[in-house]
Amino acid sequence: xxxxxxxxxxxxxxxxxxxxxxxxxxVKKQDIPVGEYKWLxxxxxxxxxxxxxxxxNANPAGKTFQEAIFKQGIPLAAFEVDDLxxxxxxLKGLGVVFTQEPMSAGPVRIAVCADTCGxxxxxxxxxx
Amino acid sequence: xxxxxxxxxxxxxxxxLRELHDRPxxxxxxxxxxxxxxxxFIRQFEAVFGATPHQFRIQARLDRAKRLLxxxxxxxxxxxxxxxxxxxxxxxxxxxxxxxxxxxxxxRRVRSFVRVPSELPRALAPGCLSLMAAAFSxxxxxxxCRYREG
Numbered sequence: 681x682x683x684x685x686x687x688x689x690x691x692x693x694x695x696x697x698x699x700x701x702x703x704x705x706x707v708k709k710q711d712i713p714v715g716e717y718k719w720l721x722x723x724x725x726x727x728x729x730x731x732x733x734x735x736x737n738a739n740p741a742g743k744t745f746q747e748a749i750f751k752q753g754i755p756l757a758a759f760e761v762d763d764l765x766x767x768x769x770x771l772k773g774l775g776v777v778f779t780q781e782p783m784s785a786g787p788v789r790i791a792v793c794a795d796t797c798g799x800x801x802x803x804x805x806x807x808x
Numbered sequence: 809x810x811x812x813x814x815x816x817x818x819x820x821x822x823x824x825l826r827e828l829h830d831r832p833x834x835x836x837x838x839x840x841x842x843x844x845x846x847x848x849f850i851r852q853f854e855a856v857f858g859a860t861p862h863q864f865r866i867q868a869r870l871d872r873a874k875r876l877l878x879x880x881x882x883x884x885x886x887x888x889x890x891x892x893x894x895x896x897x898x899x900x901x902x903x904x905x906x907x908x909x910x911x912x913x914x915x916r917r918v919r920s921f922v923r924v925p926s927e928l929p930r931a932l933a934p935g936c937l938s939l940m941a942a943a944f945s946x947x948x949x950x951x952x953c954r955y956r957e958g
């Protein structure tokens with residue numbers, strides 16, 4: 681058994697695919713229509729070790745959870761970056777809104793931004 | 809940077825935009841409730857939620873219309889009026905553009921599914937990761953399945 685797939689709820693899968701590929705820079709892996717929705721996943725560029733499913737939050741239970749967590753300012757996922765300062769500058773330039781600018785948490789640098797799909801995402805740079 | 813207070817105010821504005829109101833809701837009013845100028849409010853809302861307040865409000869109405877079509881016995885005209893549209897033609901056109909089928913077509917499709925009483929139809933509440941099973945069930949079962957090929 682191994683961890684190969686995880687997911688994040690999004691309020692609009694088409695919008696999410698655009699943001700997660702064109703802004704975050706991930707690469708589309710799966711895009712299979714299922715009725716009104718899709719089985720939609722992205723992977724990190726240049727590596728295919730973990731897939732992220734962009735799943736619809738149409739289920740009211742999921743939407744309630746997602747909105748409550750968002751309102752409390754709590755990130756729903758965390759993505760590792762090599763250079764947080766550079767990513768912060770790049771994403772800010774693309775209009776991404778941050779709720780936490782880069783800060784140190786012990787040896788780790790972290791920042792938090794909105795993904796435009798109903799989530800806050802924590803970006804972190806591990807110690808070099 | 810968006811501080812926690814501004815984040816909460818934007819979330820409250822989102823709730824307000826989602827609600828039905830007897831009178832038209834002006835952007836000035838919602839922005840004032842969020843303690844922002846209309847210009848700043850629209851910009852911040854779009855940057856955080858990926859849609860302008862107007863786009864968000866329209867989508868919220870369509871989502872409500874889908875639920876009513878699936879779960880109530882309201883006529884399409886009643887659904888149209890209930891979710892805040894005054895013209896059946898513009899409601900039907902917009903619904904068809906966004907959902908891919910007419911309101912009555914959507915009702916027929918959703919109601920054709922087997923449904924457990926008291927539970928939402930699957931079309932309204934997809935089972936998240938169960939989409940994976942549905943997606944791959946529709947693919948041909950070959951030894952080198954598409955999932956591994958990537």
